[in-house]
Amino acid sequence: MFFLIDQNFSLSYEEILTEVNTSDSYTDCYIYPDLKSFFLNWIFALVNEQNIALMDSDISEKEILSNDLKINQLIKIENPKKFSSVEELINSIKNSQSEITLFTSGTTGFTRKFTHPLKNLIRKINVSDERKNDVWGFAFNPTHVAGVQVFFQAILNQNLLVNVFLAPKDFIIDSIKKYRITNLSSTPTFYRLLLPLKESFDSVKKITVGGEKSDAYLISEIEKAFPNARINNVYGSTETGPLFSSQNDEFFVQEKHIGLIKVIDDELYIHKDLFGKTTQLNLIDDFYATGDLIEWIDDEQRRFRFTSRKNELINVGGYKVNPYEVEDELTQHQNIRNVRVYGKSNAVLGNIICCEIELHPDTELREEEVRFFLNGKIQNFKIPRKITFVDKIELTRTGKKKIV
Numbered sequence: 401m402f403f404l405i406d407q408n409f410s411l412s413y414e415e416i417l418t419e420v421n422t423s424d425s426y427t428d429c430y431i432y433p434d435l436k437s438f439f440l441n442w443i444f445a446l447v448n449e450q451n452i453a454l455m456d457s458d459i460s461e462k463e464i465l466s467n468d469l470k471i472n473q474l475i476k477i478e479n480p481k482k483f484s485s486v487e488e489l490i491n492s493i494k495n496s497q498s499e500i501t502l503f504t505s506g507t508t509g510f511t512r513k514f515t516h517p518l519k520n521l522i523r524k525i526n527v528s529d530e531r532k533n534d535v536w537g538f539a540f541n542p543t544h545v546a547g548v549q550v551f552f553q554a555i556l557n558q559n560l561l562v563n564v565f566l567a568p569k570d571f572i573i574d575s576i577k578k579y580r581i582t583n584l585s586s587t588p589t590f591y592r593l594l595l596p597l598k599e600s601f602d603s604v605k606k607i608t609v610g611g612e613k614s615d616a617y618l619i620s621e622i623e624k625a626f627p628n629a630r631i632n633n634v635y636g637s638t639e640t641g642p643l644f645s646s647q648n649d650e651f652f653v654q655e656k657h658i659g660l661i662k663v664i665d666d667e668l669y670i671h672k673d674l675f676g677k678t679t680q681l682n683l684i685d686d687f688y689a690t691g692d693l694i695e696w697i698d699d700e701q702r703r704f705r706f707t708s709r710k711n712e713l714i715n716v717g718g719y720k721v722n723p724y725e726v727e728d729e730l731t732q733h734q735n736i737r738n739v740r741v742y743g744k745s746n747a748v749l750g751n752i753i754c755c756e757i758e759l760h761p762d763t764e765l766r767e768e769e770v771r772f773f774l775n776g777k778i779q780n781f782k783i784p785r786k787i788t789f790v791d792k793i794e795l796t797r798t799g800k801k802k803i804v
Contacts, residue, residue, distance in 0.1 A: 401486075403555065404439065404538075405579065406563040407571060411436050413486045413558060420444050421483060425476040429453040429501075435563055438542060439551075446518065447492040448477050453501035453513070454543040456797050486558070494522070494556055502545055514675065521545075522552050531557040535579050535603075537572070538563045539586035541798045546611055546634075550585050566799060569594060576601050584626075587611040587799050588618055592731060592738055596760075597625045610634035612800050613706050614649050615728045635706065643674065653702035667710055668692045712803065714743035715750045721782050726753065729777050730770070735763040738793045740801050741784065754786040758793045765789070 404411040419440050426445045429452075432438035445452040455471070483489040501515045536554045538561045540547035547565075554561045562579050564572045572594060575581060581601075585608035595618075604626040609619070614633055622631060635644040635651060644651040653661050660671040669687040682688070691710045697703045707722060714721040723741035730739045738758040743751035759765055767787045774783045794802045 401558065402560050403558075404436065404561045404563065405575075406435055407567065409434070409436055411439065416440065416443060417483060417486050417489055420447060420481075420489060424480050425474050426450065426452070427472050428475055429455055429471055429473065431455050431471055435542065443489075443493065443555075444480075446496045446498050447483070447489060448480050449497050450475070450477070451499045451501070451515075453503075454548070455503065456541070456543050490556060490558060494527070500548070502543070502548065521548060522556070525549070525552050525556055527556045531559070534559045534583050535581045536561050537575065537581045537584040537586075539565050539572075539584060539590050539799070540611075541565060544798050546585065546798075553583075566795070573597070576604065582606065584608070584629075585610070588614045589738065589795065589801055590799055591618060591622055595621050595625060600625055600627050602628050604629045607631045608634055611798065613708070613724050615724075615731075616649060617728065617732055619649065643670075650697055650703050650705055653704070658702075662687065663694060663696075663704075664689075666693045666695065666707075668694055712742075714753060716743070716753060716781050717749040719781055721753060723753075726755065726774075726778060726782055726784065729774055730755065730757070733765070733770075733773055735759050735765045738801070740793050742803070744786065752785040753782060754788070755784040756788050756790045756793055758790055 401414070402410055402412050403416060416439075420443060423440075423444050426441050426448075428445070428450065432441070432455075442452060442454070481492065483492065496518050498518050499515050500518060500521060501513050504512045504514070531553075534554070534557060536550055536559055538547070538550055538554075540550055542548070542551060542565075550561070553559070560579065562575045562581060564575055567575075576584075580603040582603055582605045584604055584606075588609055589612060591607075591609065605628055607622055607626055607629040609622070609631065610633065619631060619633075622629070633646045633649055633651070643657075644653075646652065657674070660674055662669045668690045669684075670690055672683055672686050672688065675688065692706055693708045693710055693713075694704045695707050697705055708724055712723055714723060721743075723743075726741045727739050730736055730741075736757055737760045739755055741753065741755045744754045746752045755770075757765070757770065770787055771783055796802050
């Protein structure tokens with residue numbers, strides 16, 4: 401039975417068992433050469449109750465120095481555990497007392513590290529007989545909290561993971577069909593780049609969207625492509641782990657979080673008790689300003705919607721422009737595959753609206769056609785002054801659109 405299928409290799413549960421039983425060392429902060437060795441190193445640490453930091457393969461020297469990290473330091477374990485079966489090994493992972501250190505992506509500021517007890521990271525993992533036949537499309541970076549969640553959901557249920565993170569569209573489509581993938585969890589950007597699809601896929605039973613702001617149009621397109629899927633929208637972070645979930649773009653504050661969540665000037669604040677261990681947070685009365693802006697849909701029922709990142713609002717002649725609003729409209733054009741809207745300094749207006757557009761293959765679009773498409777959909781001052789057509793919009797290491 402396979403645990404991992406990649407474009408270049410595979411890894412079975414029996415191979416994991418053999419590797420763990422014949423190993424005696426691991427690295428606690430590991431820049432991995434490939435996903436196979438990364439997972440084996442991680443699993444060996446967990447079953448031997450060792451703390452471990454999950455590190456991106458492209459972390460910069462500056463980030464290493466700023467976090468005082470010792471990279472690829474080999475640590476030998478005296479009398480490492482041995483296991484007689486895969487089930488015994490999986491149970492050891494589930495009950496591990498290890499702590500896992502994760503690093504923020506650094507897209508909205510400097511990279512910070514947060515340490516979570518394993519039990520906190522897996523508290524929302526559903527382990528049951530009905531999950532045994534799940535097949536996961538692994539579409540998140542494995543070193544970040546969303547990828548961590550998918551890893552544990554799969555391995556604790558002895559599921560198959562098919563690695564489609566940053567993979568070509570054709571490989572993703574072929575994998576869904578070949579392996580009958582039942583679960584996909586990724587960013588809105590992942591789904592936008594995957595759509596439109598010429599066929600629908602009935603094997604997919606659950607879709608999770610998270611990591612970026614989603615929108616109703618994208619959700620409707622996902623529903624068409626995956627007609628049998630239940631769609632969940634999630635909010636979480638390296639700092640907190642999973643926090644909110646919803647079946648649309650509306651979120652709900654649970655009773656257990658009352659007093660630990662507050663909103664000031666439309667910005668979401670989270671109490672330190674919901675965070676992993678760190679000394680790198682600037683707190684105000686024990687609350688951390690997330691930078692995420694929300695709007696209340698029903699404050700009595702504690703329902704809300706994310707609208708933007710505070711530092712991404714663009715001041716145009718005194719007006720605040722939400723770039724996501726412009727992007728949401730542009731992505732509805734049939735020729736546009738992906739788009740990034742941002743501000744550029746201007747001596748007169750403070751900023752002007754700019755956008756980069758990635759087209760679907762074998763399609764064309766002109767600047768004047770873009771502006772005509774937006775005319776009447778949004779106010780004139782929100783329509784981009786500068787439009788650039790690019791071959792590909794650059795993504796971050798977590799698969800999100802890079803902030804300009």
